[in-house]
Amino acid sequence: MVFSTQHLVRIAIVGAGRVGATCAYALLLHNLVSELVLISAHREHAEGEAMDLGHGMFFEHPARIWSGDYPDCSDADIIIIAAGAAQRPGESRMDLLKRNAAIFQEVVPQIVRYTRQAILLVVTNPVDVLTYFTWKIAGIPSGQVIGSGTVLDTARLRYMLGQYFHIEPRSVHAYVIGEHGDTQVVPWSLANIAGTRLAEYGKLNGGSLNERARIEIANNTRSAADEVIRRKGATYYAIAAGVSRVVEAITHDENSVLTVSSLVQGMYGLSNVSLSLPSIVNRTGIAEVLELPLTPSECDALQHSARTISAAIKLLDMS
Numbered sequence: 534m535v536f537s538t539q540h541l542v543r544i545a546i547v548g549a550g551r552v553g554a555t556c557a558y559a560l561l562l563h564n565l566v567s568e569l570v571l572i573s574a575h576r577e578h579a580e581g582e583a584m585d586l587g588h589g590m591f592f593e594h595p596a597r598i599w600s601g602d603y604p605d606c607s608d609a610d611i612i613i614i615a616a617g618a619a620q621r622p623g624e625s626r627m628d629l630l631k632r633n634a635a636i637f638q639e640v641v642p643q644i645v646r647y648t649r650q651a652i653l654l655v656v657t658n659p660v661d662v663l664t665y666f667t668w669k670i671a672g673i674p675s676g677q678v679i680g681s682g683t684v685l686d687t688a689r690l691r692y693m694l695g696q697y698f699h700i701e702p703r704s705v706h707a708y709v710i711g712e713h714g715d716t717q718v719v720p721w722s723l724a725n726i727a728g729t730r731l732a733e734y735g736k737l738n739g740g741s742l743n744e745r746a747r748i749e750i751a752n753n754t755r756s757a758a759d760e761v762i763r764r765k766g767a768t769y770y771a772i773a774a775g776v777s778r779v780v781e782a783i784t785h786d787e788n789s790v791l792t793v794s795s796l797v798q799g800m801y802g803l804s805n806v807s808l809s810l811p812s813i814v815n816r817t818g819i820a821e822v823l824e825l826p827l828t829p830s831e832c833d834a835l836q837h838s839a840r841t842i843s844a845a846i847k848l849l850d851m852s
Contacts, residue, residue, distance in 0.1 A: 543568035545609040547578040548616030555773035564594040570601040607647040617657035641670040651817045655680045665807035676818040680794030682809035683709040684775040711838030718834045786816040
């Protein structure tokens with residue numbers, strides 16, 4: 534199915550907390566949805582969010598918005614899963630695992646009871662483990678199960694590099710791969726501006742990126758969410774912007790390359806793990822996961838990241 538202006542795009546969001554509601558707002562602002570249903574265990578809260586969003590439609594693009602239940606997933610094109618406990622200050626994403634896995638054991642079977650055609654977009658943390666868990670429970674093709682992954686981490690990295698080099702971030706080409714978490718990897722060997730590797734760019738144009746600067750930028754990228762949570766208790770605006778970008782790539786059938794999380798099999802010696810690599814995203818979900826020419830040390834770091842996620846997956850299987 535090709536999405537078009539004639540096709541009514543229905544998106545269901547499961548979980549109407551701060552992340553889910555902000556995702557809904559971002560989708561509406563970007564005119565990416567014509568029918569939007571909020572599904573939550575806290576039905577009255579979801580009703581309030583739907584009312585509030587609906588009242589604002591006078592100023593935006595028309596859309597039908599309501600608080601519903603799992604049968605409303607039957608005609609959904611994309612289902613965003615944002616249900617789960619929020620990350621607390623000082624708490625790692627992996628600490629959330631068992632609490633949120635229990636929620637997913639209830640949520641995912643309810644979704645696939647009513648549809649097996651929709652693309653499932655997992656936002657809840659730890660997103661890589663829960664993306665794999667969702668795929669296992671749902672029993673649908675892996676390309677239909679997408680985790681928000683390191684889309685936001687990549688944006689944060691490019692933002693910081695843009696500040697460093699005084700370049701608009703969208704003109705910086707660099708990725709964060711692997712886990713959306715502590716073991717994430719920045720493949721510096723591939724980062725470039727105007728097709729020029731950053732080390733060479735610095736020599737030619739000033740602002741050389743030395744090892745100390747690389748470590749600082751990578752660390753700040755990794756800890757960005759923790760710093761936001763420490764200051765305001767939660768992060769949701771930037772998450773919603775990243776989710777909106779993934780939805781745009783799907784609904785517009787863009788074939789865009791985004792660092793989303795998905796099942797990885799046979800690349801870099803990895804198997805049975807979900808993590809982020811640059812992937813082609815279109816109306817089918819993930820059309821292809823791209824393999825990068827990583828250096829040996831970058832490949833080792835990616836494999837370490839995969840082992841961390843795999844250990845959490847095994848822990849979940851044993852529980």
